[in-house]
Amino acid sequence: MTDPAAAQAPTTVLGASTPRTPPARLGVAVVHDLVEAIVTGEVQPGAVLPPEGVLSQTFGVSRTVIRESVKRVEEKGLLTVAQGRGTSVNEASAWNVLDPVVLSALVEHDDSLGILDELAVVRGVLEGSMANAAAGRRTAERTAALQHALDHMHETIDDFDAYSQADVDFHFTVMEQSGTRLAPTITRILFDRARESSRFVGAPAAEALRLTLEEHQAVLDAIEAGDAAGAQRAMEHHIAEAWARRRLPTARD
Template sequence: MSLPHASDPSAVFSGAVKRAPAARLGVQVVHDLVAMIVTGSVAAGQLLPPEGELAAHFGVSRTVIRESVKRLEEKGMVTVGQGRGTEVSSSSEWNILDKVVISTMIENDQTLGILDELAVVRSELESAMSAAVATNRSPADLEEIRESLEAMRRASDNPEVFPEADKDFHSLIMSKSGNALAKAIARTLVQRASDNQRFHGAPGPDAYALTLQEHALVLDAIEAGDPDKASAAMRDHITRAWERRKLPRDA
């Protein structure tokens, strides 16, 4: 992921319209600072403007700025050096799974393309979990997965219900895998992305039918006890589903 580079971080703040104090909260200050960093308005290696300048820009007290910078430091986005100032950290140091960080990155997907990266990571995690289910599934597991797919079929003409049935199918596969860490990461990524309309995109009129076909291939591979096919089927499904619904970067 490439980020634009800012030559003068102070200019980002000094040229902007000051906000009224009553309209700014510490949470919003943190969000705005995170946005400036993830979009490259203030680039890695640069120093944030002094505390007083930030306080004037956001229309808040120095105490709010101080606390906001601490939150940034906890997220791995800045390093505070005694007598040196607050330096923006490289993106490799960021806590990407932090709610504010990943949500703000997704808000700026038009330029960052973070949702493309999210689809890749999610497909790898869920494909591994599907392979684990194919290896270790029990007759009871198979019955639950079949019923989950059938619930999707019953909801295929109901746009209010089908997305939840789709989500339930994925959640069931992840739970049956026994990989709690992979499940937690995958679910966190999807939950954060689901708040942004670009994640849902414009899937097209055939999306539900194609999704059912792809899920059926996952089930077939799990029933056959073939981890390689189960892994490939889930990876292909997540990749294709994202390609079907993704919007152009400039949309």
């Protein structure tokens, strides 16, 4: 007779009782599931993964696929493979959170919105510094390019998707004009992953879009005036306020 409790017990990625067959590109699917299991806490830091043979049966793939998948997850900082001691899960401080797979998993399972809150802070610091630099490198041509980007936001305010892209274009124009290389790359990675989440994008009302336009205008005005500190403050203020307007309350708030 089947134990009702056992029948209702949830199965996990690493504890499934029957082999599972991932879709095409098996290695990619295994990497995704391993990263998700670690990011969500299904497998805690310090835990040792099952042997290669067990993982092979669990995922329904060859040992070669498992070996290569574990190696890729190790490269993302989530695992440490030690000869004779097995494969252990690392503390979150060792994870490469800029890795697209890791960052996507963090955002996807961010029930408290803590990751998105942190992302807004980091974006504010990075984009504020880039606005500062852009003000110091202003030219008539660059200012005209920013004005063109802002004009496009005005033109598309009644089309949310087009407006959102115009908003992104304005920010990327500031990044390009900053003349820096590392900060734009990091910001783009964070921003691209965050935009995959509906909780990050939200559904701002018309008044919120109008306020966003005003905040972008303040950034442009400061850059055009060569006010580096003012441009930095305006960008930091905009990013913080725009996220506060989009952010939905959670059970933990």
